[in-house]
Amino acid sequence: MDILNWGVIGSSNVAKKHVDSLLKLDGVALKSISDPFFDKTMNLKGNMDFYHNYKEMIIGGGLDIVSVCSPTHMHFDMAKTLLSCGIHVLLEKPPCLHLDELAELEDISLTTKAKVFNVLQYRFNPVINCLKLLLDDNLLGKPLTVNILVSWKRKPEYYLESDWRGKKSLEGGMLFNQLFHHLDLLTFLFGEILPKKKLADRLSYNFLETEDTVSLLLRAKEGPLINLTATVAGFGTNTENLDIITEKARIRLSGKRLSNIELLESSSDIYAFLSDNDYLSAKSERDIDAYLYTALIEHVLRDLKGLHSLAPRLSDVLPSVSIASSLNSELYK
Incomplete structure (x- = not known):
């Protein structure tokens, strides 16, 4: 082949x-x-x-x-x-x-x-893989809290000109649409994620069947407490931030597809690791979407040619579908 x-x-x-x-x-x-x-x-x-x-x-x-x-x-x-x-x-x-x-x-x-x-392309983001390496090698100590904030501006036309967006049975709401990658990212970094509470409402776009703003309380089975807050009716530039507090550091991921990493506070050895590997330099100039999709498809090709591959399979996506389904079942009764 x-x-x-x-x-x-x-x-x-x-x-x-x-x-x-x-x-x-x-x-x-x-x-x-x-x-x-x-x-x-x-x-x-x-x-x-x-x-x-x-x-x-x-x-x-x-x-x-x-x-x-x-x-x-x-x-x-x-x-x-x-x-x-x-x-x-x-x-x-x-x-x-x-x-x-x-x-x-x-x-x-x-x-x-x-x-x-x-398509779980966030898994191929070098910055996210840097954070995963720090966590897996226990360089950060125990992770305590994670806060994710997602503010996107989806104009009303995005929904009104579509026959499926914003429909419960056709789109599945924000957990399946805008936040699916963030749910997968949490599983990728921290293992099994336990859904605890979902607050959701139409605070701006009353014409939707689904919510326009959501706040989730989650818990990693063997890790931190997690809060994920998001809206599709926000003002200004689309924004994604992930703040993590551990026993040894405070770290922020930001930028498009969380492609920038900032060390807010830490021990000197963590700063040295990030500096030595050039993770603290700005990544925003790179076309991160093109990079992530190309990396993903390269790994699919490798898998089909019998080579070592990290291409995500159904078993990888199952946890996020399970979390989204569980939380939606409480809201969409």
Whole structure:
């Protein structure tokens, strides 16, 4: 399997990130793109086929793997069809809205030997991996508290011009949409996360079925107390911050995709570690999205070629789906 033939379902901004990464990687050919509202202003160069229906793309043949970048509620049926045809799948977040759907995809994957990968690109962020290294090597001492603040500005048109965003049964709310990566990040850093309390409301966008502001109280089974607060109706620039207090340090991650690390207070050896590895220099100039998507897809390629890989699989995404489902079940009764 020297060259992998790759297809993409969707033509959204997220789909474009897949396309951009695929076009610059060796060992892969972008064979086809499917979307009922395909926008050819993507200005794609290359010998690829375009379809308005993903099933027609499957019939076109020759695909090894497909990125599913469709609206959330379509992920399960599309992945199920692709896997049943023996085609590997890279699923955008969230992979599904229900745990039983994940289980069914796992069963089909085991039967057909087609693999399911998940877009958990924050796991490839060098700054987050630096923090994980510090935690895993116990250089920070015991983690005590974590506070995550996410302030995004989603204009009303983002919801009103869509037939699925902001709908309980189709989008799943902020935990499945805007905060899914943050739930995965907590599992990645601290292991099993126990959901404790969810407060959520429509404080600005009363036309939504789902919330526009949420606050979660979580607990790592063997780690810190966690507070995650977020809104999609915030003012100004989109903001993500993660503050962690441990026995030996106070650290802040900030910037787009939490790509900057700041040592607020610590012992000298931690500062020396970060300085020696250039983690304290600004990362904001780099196109972090392009970096993360390319790193993710590179690891998917490595997995399919039988090489060592960190590509996220269904078992990696299960905890976040479980947490989001548990907390939503209390709110969306």
